[in-house]
Amino acid sequence: MKVPQPPSYTADKLLREIRRRGGRVYRMREIVVFCLTNDEDVAAWLLDLGGHPFAPRSFRLTETKVPGAYLRAPEGPLEWDIFIHTIPVLGEKTIHQAAGPITLVKHMEPREAAA
Secondary structure, eight states: OOOOOOOOSBHHHHHHHHHHTTOEEEEOSSSOEEEEESOHHHHHHHHHHTOEEEOOTTSOBOOOSSTTOEESSTTSOEEEEEEOTTSOOBSSOOHHHHTOSOOOOOOOOHHHHHO
């Protein structure tokens, strides 16, 4: 079992760094905040900070050095979905608060996404 490290980022700085590294941050109504990334190094970094991988039961996980990877589409790129609200941060502001308003994702039909 890994020993938790003391926090090294405030919530705002952590989210800025995730986005700078190409991570996509989403906030849900509950206290859940997650990051989607196609970058194995970003996934490993977030897990080391205290994030937790998530994959729906219907997804087939792919064996990689960093746990939790799945194929976004049958022939698509690898992706990691990592809960980041579990990462300890400095200060009073939580990651959920720093993530801002709830992120609504518009459902797109396959032909819309291809356009």
